[in-house]
Amino acid sequence: MKGVTRLGWLAYAVAAVTVALDQLSKAWILYGLELPARGSVPVAGPLNFTMVWNQGVSFGLLRADQDLMRWALALFAIGVSVVLAVWVRKAGRPVLAWALGFIMGGAVGNVIDRIRWGAVADFIDVSAIGFFPWVFNVADAAINIGIALLLLDMIRGEKRETSAKPTEDAA
Template sequence: MTPFRAGLIAALATLILDQASKLWLYLGTDLVMSQPWRLAPFADFVVVWNRGVSYGLFQQEGGLGRWLLVGLSLAAALGLSAWMRRAGSRLLAVSLGLIVGGALGNAIDRAAYGAVFDFVHLHAGTWSWYVFNVADAAIVAGVVGLILDSLRPAGRTRADAASAGEGRPQA
């Protein structure tokens, strides 16, 4: 399987899992009326509508901000897809695919509802993590994959090595 195909599968799987989980929880259950749902001593399902970006930053109440964030998500997905097309390793392509799928999943929410539907809340004692969804988790996993790929010497191409000065003859 080519790296691009693996990345495309990761993007589609992320998008499908993200949208299916959101639609099921929002339309197929009574979570909105009966939240929180305790899953474990450290995890709940809750309903949070995020009108901003990561960690609730840059909250947008108006239509202009909403559509700017949709456009930004689509532009990022398009740019990352072009990078994914040229990826030389599966790890890089899958990592990019996870980010693309997550960006598209959250863009769909923003376009359809005006906000992103977040529902997973992790906590322990007095510590509480931000509420997130499948798309957010995929984006984080994709960024971790990008970091790991950048640390792998085998993942570097000859062009990367030459630009780093490794291909120059010694004087």
């Protein structure tokens, strides 16, 4: 694609790898481990694999029990992904490219589930540690990592702009 920076391509690659890891992990959970039939499986320490079909947004917020909401959420996530895909074409900072790649990949991974099954397959359960009661998946983790990196990039950008401006005393 014409006009895509090297970092834009990096973001697209991060998104593609994220989608692949998300979908492969869900295939293994659903068909290899057969988690829907088993319910929950202890893994190590506070980590369990627990099958949850999430019809809402991240962590079960804004439930989408009706088909209309299912498709509305899918279309919204696709729209966000398209906006990010256009934005990242001109990415000039590595952290921004990684952030947008993770968010795009996570959004697409969950959209695939919503379209295929009408809900998102969540299975990573660390509720045993007590303060995080939600069950999530690789796509959700990628979205959250992407948002954290996006915030970091914004903070770093603001610091660079502030330090680049001359002070009144120096003028």
